Amino acid sequence: MDRRKTAPSIDVNEMDDDATMERHGSMQDVAPVINPARGGRTLRLAFSSAVVSLVASFAALVTPIPLFNTYRAEDGFTNADIALAVVANSVGTIAALLVLGRLSNHLGRRLSAIGSLGLLMLGCLLLLNVHDIGILLAARLLMGVGTGLASSSLTSYIVDAAPSRPTWLASVASSQGPMLGLSLGAIASGALVQFGPWPRHLIYLVSAGLLVLSAALIVISPETAKPTPGAWRSLVPRVRVPARVSHLLPVAAAVFVATWTTGAFYQAFMPALVEDQLHTRSSLVLGLVFAAYMAPSVLGAPLGGRFTSAAAQRIGMIIFLVGWIGIITAIDVGTLALFIAATIVAGAGQGIAISAATRGLLYGSTLADRAPIFSAIYLLCYVGAALLSFISGQLSNTFSLPQIALGYGALALVATVITVLAARSPHTDPTGNSRHGE
16 A cells, blocks of 8 residues: 555654754743653553543533433423534533643643543533523533543543554544544433433433543553643633644635534434434434434544545545435435435545544644644534534524525535545655645
8 A cells, every 4th residue: 555645653752853842942832742662551551541531521422412302392492492502512612622722731631631521520410400401501511611621632642642553543543532432422322311210310420420430541541741831821722733734724624614513413403303304202213313423434534544635535525425415315205214324424424534634634743733733623623513503503493404404415515515626635745754834
């Protein structure tokens, strides 16, 4: 296989001269690397703990989804209310990314990760008493802050501690860990709501327990980024993408916004859509449908590693668009099986496209680059999700859910056209190394 078509290795042992200068310089937002050569076993523990924690964080995030129809039926919540809960989650995440995105460079990955897990656990406990929209919004806001902090600290922790082979492991684990967590969380929540005792409470207690276990794993894992001064200064909002990959950002933004807003669509409207248009009230089916979008993303991502970043983004978005065509058709004819099949296709396409876009932005990154890059990535994802969820939530008072779905399909079409026409790979010099550009 042509090595130029594989995902770049991100190895903290092979940091370039620029990174070496940063480690010994006076920059306040740089987290010096701790030499991982001291023990491969402990570094593998850090990698495993970070992956488990990232999965658990996003699993907790989606636990309310199978309960949304319960809240609609028993507490009088509307589709606009549920969409507003998605907005609250996104707003909390955006705030955390803007303010806390670089905090792990100064406090270390472990302390920041433990803080994110604690916020998510508090959100789970608050969800134990959802009977009015205010409680749901507060819990989702709190969990949004937790996932925002986890998005920057845990993904950076994963990339820091990842083994150098296989080369695609760091980008796949960091970009697809959330997708795996969302899938597992939705299925487990649906099963416990339908078959377990205390349907409005058990899943939140289980999620809180898993978050405590994840925090314990982080506690016994080694630190990969030495704490440095400047934590308060880092709270000033700042999102940075290195100049050498900034030309990739417009297409990456189209990929992230289209795919993540589809995830927000599934959170906000899929429960009502499945019940009203596809004629099932099963909580487990709700969880499986949501997982049908997220889970194939994990399988689709390694496939993208066989191609250049630009080619993989084009392929992924074309598959994603085909999936959306199937989704709209299934809603129109009212066929649940077709809806699930089309959802799986769209999920596989988003996995290829998201992983490829992430791989391109991480190309040639140093340790200090990673947290700001991941903050930029998730900021694009959640801003797009929040804006469209708010707009579509308001429109749901006027338009039907099939019409709302058609609007999301149109967005998928626009993003695919942009990607096919404008996708580019990172610049490389004749030796195959990334150019550091401006």
